[in-house]
Amino acid sequence: MTIYALSTGPGISGLAVIRVSGPECKLILKKMTKNTFIEPRVATLKKINKIDTNELIDEGIIIWFPGPESYTGEDMLEFHVHGSRAVIESIHSSISKIKNCRLAEPGEFTKIAFQNDKINLLKAESIADLIASETEIQRQQAIKIMSGKSSDKFNSWRKKLLKVLSNVEAKIDFPDENLPDNILKDIKNSSKKIKEQIQKLLNDQKVGERIREGFKIAIVGPTNVGKSSLLNYLSKRDVAIVSEIAGTTRDVIETHLNIDGYPVVISDTAGIRDSKNEIEKKGIKLALKSAEDADLNLVIIEPKSVDFKGFLNNIDSRKAIFVLNKSDLGLKNISSKLKKLNPITISLKNEKNIEELISEIKKRLKNKFITSEDILITRERHRQHLEQCVYHLKNFEDKNKLEHFDKAAEDLRLATRHLGIIVGKVDTEEILGSIFNDFCIGK
Numbered sequence: 396m397t398i399y400a401l402s403t404g405p406g407i408s409g410l411a412v413i414r415v416s417g418p419e420c421k422l423i424l425k426k427m428t429k430n431t432f433i434e435p436r437v438a439t440l441k442k443i444n445k446i447d448t449n450e451l452i453d454e455g456i457i458i459w460f461p462g463p464e465s466y467t468g469e470d471m472l473e474f475h476v477h478g479s480r481a482v483i484e485s486i487h488s489s490i491s492k493i494k495n496c497r498l499a500e501p502g503e504f505t506k507i508a509f510q511n512d513k514i515n516l517l518k519a520e521s522i523a524d525l526i527a528s529e530t531e532i533q534r535q536q537a538i539k540i541m542s543g544k545s546s547d548k549f550n551s552w553r554k555k556l557l558k559v560l561s562n563v564e565a566k567i568d569f570p571d572e573n574l575p576d577n578i579l580k581d582i583k584n585s586s587k588k589i590k591e592q593i594q595k596l597l598n599d600q601k602v603g604e605r606i607r608e609g610f611k612i613a614i615v616g617p618t619n620v621g622k623s624s625l626l627n628y629l630s631k632r633d634v635a636i637v638s639e640i641a642g643t644t645r646d647v648i649e650t651h652l653n654i655d656g657y658p659v660v661i662s663d664t665a666g667i668r669d670s671k672n673e674i675e676k677k678g679i680k681l682a683l684k685s686a687e688d689a690d691l692n693l694v695i696i697e698p699k700s701v702d703f704k705g706f707l708n709n710i711d712s713r714k715a716i717f718v719l720n721k722s723d724l725g726l727k728n729i730s731s732k733l734k735k736l737n738p739i740t741i742s743l744k745n746e747k748n749i750e751e752l753i754s755e756i757k758k759r760l761k762n763k764f765i766t767s768e769d770i771l772i773t774r775e776r777h778r779q780h781l782e783q784c785v786y787h788l789k790n791f792e793d794k795n796k797l798e799h800f801d802k803a804a805e806d807l808r809l810a811t812r813h814l815g816i817i818v819g820k821v822d823t824e825e826i827l828g829s830i831f832n833d834f835c836i837g838k
Contacts, residue, residue, distance in 0.1 A: 397423070398507075399490045400499035401483055402837035408478030413486055414837055416504055419493055420470035424459060427489060433459045443474065446489040453482045467504055468511030502831030505838055509819060516819030517546045519831070520774065524607055526838060531656045532764065536606045536773065545771040546818050552589050553814040556807060559585050563804045583792075586807070590788040593781050596771060602764060603773040605690065609651060609660035610760055613685040615710065616695035621720040624743045625695060626650065626663040629753075647681050654753075657760045662689070686710055691759050693752075696738065697721040698729045716755055722747065780813040787813070 397417025403410065415423060424433065426446045433439045438456045445452055455476035465471040476482050490496050502523070509519050521540035528534040539545075559582050614622045630650050648663040662685050665678030686692050692715040699721075717738035719729070723745050739755060741748045772778050787810035794803035814820075 397493075397496045398499035398503055399487065399496060400504075400837040401487075402473075402504075403478070406478075407480065411476055411478035411483050413474040413476065413483065414499075414504060415472040415474075415490065415496075416465070416467045416469045416499075416507060417496070418470060419496055420459075420472045423490055423493060423496070424457070424472060426493070427486075428457065433457055435459050435461050436464075438475070443476065443486065444489075445485065446492050452485045452489070453477055453479075463511070466513065467507040468513045469507065499836060500831075501836050502838060506831040515546050517549075517817065518543065519819075522838070524773065526835065529651065530653050530658045532606055533658055536603065536770065539770065540773060545773075548771055549814050549818050552593070553811055553818075553820070555585055555589060556811045556814065560804065560807045560811060563807060586788055586791055590785055590792075593785050593788075597778065597781055597785070599770065599772060600763070601772075601778075603770045604775065604778075605763060606658065606770075607773045609658040610691070610763060611689045612659055612661045612691045612693060612756070613682075613689035614661065614663050614693045614695060615682055615686045617697075620695045620697045621743050622695050623648075623663050625693065625718075625720070626661060628743060628746075628749065629661060647678075647685050654760060655757055657757075657764055659760070690714065690763060691716065691756070693718055693756075695720055696733065696736075698724055698733070716752070716759070718752060777817050780817050784810045784813040 397415065397419035399413060399415040402412045402414040427443050428441045429444065429449070431441060433441070436458065438458050440454065441457045442454050443452045443457070444450060453476045455474060458473040458475070460466070460471040460473075462469040462471070474486055476486065487498070491498075502519075505514070505519050505522055508514050509516060514522075518541055521537045525534065525537035525541065528537055562582050614625055616622055626648065629652060647665075649660055652659040652661055664682030664685050692710055694710060694715050694717050696717070697720050717736040719733065719738035719740045720743055722740045723742040739748070739752050741752055743749070772781065787806040791803050791806040791810065794806060
């Protein structure tokens with residue numbers, strides 16, 4: 396089957412790129428350019444015609460990539476044409492008239508590249524991350540993973556475990572023959588060393604996931620203290636409805652921000668108070684859940700806040716910044732309980748002292764985004780398989796000590812399998828579907 400799709404963004408633009416991959420590329424090239432020769436991998440200006448009428452569609456650049464030396468490993472074509480909806484639709488329509496040609500599904504070009512061993516699964520994921528990157532730190536991380544450092548490390552561990560497994564299986568197949576002491580020692584040391592290296596990697600504070608998905612900040616506090624106003628101020632636009640009526644926000648409102656190059660997902664939540672309204676109670680439950688899941692909580696209170704200690708029992712003070720808003724109302728009568736929290740005092744109404752709050756947020760961000768060259772985990776999928784690998788390596792060690800070699804070998808196989816799944820060495824169609832469906836069409 397030959398697939399085709401618009402690879403640039405939809406809408407009117409100066410340039411559009413339509414990508415085609417599959418065995419019918421030569422036929423498409425012949426029919427749409429009146430059988431003119433095009434040199435491989437050379438941008439060539441050509442007239443592009445309708446297949447059925449030979450009517451001129453556009454004049455543009457065509458690049459021909461014969462397989463297997465192409466992105467997908469198949470024959471590929473790229474049409475670089477004017478970004479008119481009519482031009483794009485006309486080219487799509489012409490290609491569709493050729494047998495065995497259809498529109499590509501999301502991520503299908505990259506999926507074919509993976510299936511043809513042009514890239515591994517980690518590189519495929521990093522391509523998606525690069526396309527979706529919004530900040531410099533996200534771009535840098537995607538490029539690091541694309542360079543192959545992560546896959547090299549995981550493949551290295553996998554090869555070492557396979558070597559250990561071969562020795563264990565030799566012991567099973569030839570029980571009457573004693574393995575040399577150095578090999579028995581290597582079985583124990585190699586698996587233990589790999590287990591410790593993976594455990595060290597897992598203890599990375601999830602920096603890679605934070606960079607990819609965004610640092611989560613939740614704005615929480617009692618009703619009518621300025622939570623929505625703070626979200627709007629930080630976003631520099633009206634994201635949330637602001638009203639003097641308490642309980643206006645019922646759901647969690649999220650917006651993505653770029654703060655000094657760091658990706659941030661900031662959430663405005665329902666005001667926390669005792670309520671008999673079922674909808675508001677659900678909103679408060681969501682607010683507390685957002686606070687629990689957040690990397691940082693901005694706990695907003697005001698001078699008149701009296702009953703605010705109850706919800707603080709659910710807030711981890713180690714990941715919280717306490718903010719006293721509405722300082723324009725006066726600070727003479729604030730309670731000793733409020734003072735003990737050492738809050739940052741601001742006035743959103745008068746835009747006073749907010750820079751101090753933003754400075755503290757940036758400080759927390761920098762502390763959480765301390766990066767090194769050792770960031771290898773960027774998705775929860777990777778983390779889960781590494782955790783399972785460690786689990787089976789621990790079981791292997793225990794069973795190996797008891798000389799239950801058959802059972803120990805199975806744990807070693809499972810540990811190796813989980814490493815293989817990360818880089819795509821094991822065919823799991825369900826995993827592939829979930830990964831490539833996140834891509835845009837045309838990639």
